[in-house]
Amino acid sequence: MIGMLDDDFEYFYQRAGFGPRLDAVSPSQHQIESYRRKLPSKLLSYWDTYGFAGYRQGLFWMTDPDEYAEVLNAWIYGTRFYRQDEYSVVGRTAFGKLMVWGRRTGFSLNIHCPLGIIFPHEDSIEMSDEEGDFQVETWLSGMQKSMLDLPDVDERPLFERCLSLLGPLGREEMYGFVPALAMGGSKRLDRMQRVNAVEHLMFLAQLTEPTVMLDINKEAGRLGL
Template sequence: MFAKLLARFPIYTVVEKPSPELIAHHRDQVPPELLEVWEQYGFGTFCDGYLKIVNPDDYADLLADSYQLTSSPSEAPPLVLFATAMGDLLVWEMGYLSLVDYRHGNVTIVGKTLKNFFRVFAEDSYLTERLRWEPYPAARERLGEPAYDECFGYVPLLALGGPETVAHLEKVKLREHLYLISQVAGVLER
């Protein structure tokens, strides 16, 4: 299924290969489809720079401080699998993939399985409606592609009344930006 994504977005930029220890540690926590991607491609960016496959351990503290699962908590903690260039996190929890949308302050389920997510991800309607792809193409045209540890962030923050326009987007450090939003807007809950 990941091959279908790469057919539409053929450039995958590898940032880091996960260690065998990291793969072993997460073997029972993430879907097998993702383990295959980690082993074949590693952590990196694709989808014209919009989606980043990340090391869940790099985001564990951020997620613990800024997100709380309130409905049917499971024993397994939520894990960040992907980050978007618009500052959203895609989190694996309770067998679902959720979009934690910090900029708008909400959480939605975007995939019942990772296999399904990989299957529908490349569809234009899914990118726009479910993953809130806009205004990424215009921001990328204006500012260039953000680095692996960056995203586009609204300045001033939407939570502070900033306008949701491309003119108010800047490249910012991803983790720091999400921490800032959570300090201003509070912990997100699902």
């Protein structure tokens, strides 16, 4: 049993059922320090204590942003987000949903790569050190299996069935549709394969321009709600 750094990680790991940790890789202290002003201190503490690893049998992965920098650039290039903030991919799902932190805007982007959709979510909160740590703590403690899974064409969650049919993922792998949905593929279990995550996400980025959804928070602020 690994030690619990705080109550939020304990809730995520034990009570929410995301443990045990899989395929952990420890970042160097140099890498941690290189992100000191880009990411919240709480997230860097989690890196230092637990490394980059998978959880909930590989449904969720806490990622090394360096490994996904080119992927992120490929997905936001040509959108209004490109160079709008200093973004880092800090988490992903088994199906290639990327969770993106902005230095100024916090957890402001979710990129659903298999669907080719970007969901922006920007709060009008000054990103203080305390607010950044709070967002990271609530990100983990509020994580639920249902929000990470992917439904098939019949709205049935895929992860457990992929795990049973295809086997567990390594840290560099994901479950991907073959052929990709943008190429006419179908959201069916028999169309899923274990693929290299970075290579597959780069491939998906070349297939279509992403659809950027309405930022509900920003729109509500514009309307004075």
